[in-house]
Amino acid sequence: MVTSGKPQNAPERDAESCRLPWPFDVYEAQCPTRMVLDRIADKWAVLILDRLRDGPVRFNHLRRDIKGISQKVLSQTLKKLERDGLLSRAVFPTVPVTVEYALTPLGRTLTDAVAAIAHWAERNMEAVLAAQAAYDARAGGEPG
Amino acid sequence: MVTSGKPQNAPERDAESCRLPWPFDVYEAQCPTRMVLDRIADKWAVLILDRLRDGPVRFNHLRRDIKGISQKVLSQTLKKLERDGLLSRAVFPTVPVTVEYALTPLGRTLTDAVAAIAHWAERNMEAVLAAQAAYDARAGGEPG
DNA sequence: AGGATAGGTTTCCATTGGAAACTAGCTTCC
DNA sequence: GGAAGCTAGTTTCCAATGGAAACCTATCCT
Numbered sequence A, B: 001m002v003t004s005g006k007p008q009n010a011p012e013r014d015a016e017s018c019r020l021p022w023p024f025d026v027y028e029a030q031c032p033t034r035m036v037l038d039r040i041a042d043k044w045a046v047l048i049l050d051r052l053r054d055g056p057v058r059f060n061h062l063r064r065d066i067k068g069i070s071q072k073v074l075s076q077t078l079k080k081l082e083r084d085g086l087l088s089r090a091v092f093p094t095v096p097v098t099v100e101y102a103l104t105p106l107g108r109t110l111t112d113a114v115a116a117i118a119h120w121a122e123r124n125m126e127a128v129l130a131a132q133a134a135y136d137a138r139a140g141g142e143p144g
Numbered sequence C: 001a002g003g004a005t006a007g008g009t010t011t012c013c014a015t016t017g018g019a020a021a022c023t024a025g026c027t028t029c030c
Numbered sequence D: 001g002g003a004a005g006c007t008a009g010t011t012t013c014c015a016a017t018g019g020a021a022a023c024c025t026a027t028c029c030t
Helices: A032-040 A045-055 A059-065 A069-085 A105-123 A125-142 B030-042 B043-054 B059-065 B071-083 B107-121 B127-139
Strands: A087-092 A099-105 B087-092 B097-101
Touching: A032 A045, A032 B043, A032 B107, A032 B127, A045 A059, A045 A069, A045 A087, A045 A105, A045 B127, A059 A069, A059 B043, A059 B059, A069 B087, A069 B127, A087 B043, A105 A125, A105 B030, A105 B043, A105 B097, A105 B107, A105 B127, A125 B030, B030 B043, B030 B107, B043 B071, B043 B097, B043 B107, B059 B071, B059 B087, B059 B097, B071 B087, B087 B107, B097 B107
Parallel strands: none
Antiparallel strands: A087 A099, B087 B097
């Protein structure tokens, strides 16, 4: 079990040894920015963060809204986003217990960017579909 | 081999049957927007698209700039982004052959959003690191 | 007691990701 | 003339991840 919070495939020098004089650089392999980029540049994380923009949402509500997400992946993604300080988890001792997820102030600074990604897909879907069709037609039948 | 361009795990009604009266909705499971979101909300795709903002870049140049990406994943990601019409691939018959990747106009409409994601990680890295440390301290030693 | 609801965890298997080796055309070095 | 090196990939192999479905714990309702 790897509950200690550090991925076991990272070469030991993950977050600490990279705090060098230069500003953080996503293009560097071992830089912590990479871990964060890997977290937020993720289909499910994007949808979750976007969904939380209008206020706190409960676990099962998220699960129903974000169609197709599995409970496992939802809970995993929420846990990671919480650990990164992007969202907060509030347990209410109702019955049955209620758990609300909400954006933190830090999370709020990200949601515009994330929402832009999510909704770009909606706005430009037809263009992408057309491009795919064109590409497939070319790849399927054209010699040179 | 699944070179026909359609993922074999998709339930047949992938891109075509979803063009309904309602606008595309990323929250719907079988909607093509999901495929696109899956493509662009991806660590490597984000880095590639961001890297192409300043103009065309060659394959090996991308590989060296985006530290840690493997050739396989780079070529796969480039191929998918090309199919989606986000970038173009230009082969120059130099010697050795040169291949340049560049953003298409459609790709350009995405890069601001994508760059915002990539650089949010750089700007907010310290806050994320602090949040992780706090979370781990709590999870490691606090009873309830 | 049996079923529903809330919020997960566990199990299992297919898909994906990454490291490294290999391909292939052409050039320069020795 | 053959080895090495550049280009841009593909292939192979294995570990890690993702998703579907089952299971779990707790409390209320009937």
